[in-house]
Amino acid sequence: MKNVTVKKPPELNLLIHEPARLSIMATLAEVVAADFMFLAGITSLTRGNLSTHLNKLVDAGYVSETKEFVNQKPRSEYRITPEGRAAYQQYLADWARLTGRK
Amino acid sequence: MKNVTVKKPPELNLLIHEPARLSIMATLAEVVAADFMFLAGITSLTRGNLSTHLNKLVDAGYVSETKEFVNQKPRSEYRITPEGRAAYQQYLADWARLTGRK
DNA sequence: CAAACATGTTTGCGATACAAACATGATTCG
């Protein structure tokens, strides 16, 4: 079998490319941690959609989640994982290449 | 009625954000014109999907299309329109802002 | 004239994002 090198354009990681999640990842890449309501404010997402998008990122291993109670109220905190950061940076590079902004 | 200024994050133009179309727009932004098959090669899209995506961009007024016959064969040529270029540059700016790459 | 080539278009389906409804517990009000 020949090793044919097909020059394919880098595909964008769709999990990150989606605007809502891109916004989340961009935020988490810049802070140590963020809680749910903070992210809701930053991203302008409804709680419902923020919840779903966050869960997808958690499932993918890009974001870690810790739930605790503060003042008897639930509080979820999110952080980007090393894999998440790597995937995010790869995405940035792929996007730049795709748009010619090498 | 009060003029409340809500600081909303810039929404990404989804027509352009979609990877296939982003690839098309990035290409058309750099060349004078491109025909169908050239774009198919550049973007690695199937002809079917390239056709649909191009038509969406044409419908939006971002791309212009001219069809002619060359050597008895159909040949479609595409160019970015001024509105298309403006929308593309706006998209680039919004994306940069969203990802913190101001 | 049948088969293959060239250039696109149309269609059917599976995935997904979003808004709206729901859940749960604490706090406040009448």
Add this chain to the structure above:
DNA sequence: CGAATCATGTTTGTATCGCAAACATGTTTG
């Protein structure tokens, strides 16, 4: 005390959309 409100998320229903595959149309070739 019982009802309403707040705080923090989760679940669901629907409508859209991207993709692969099938189709269309005409040309060249054997």
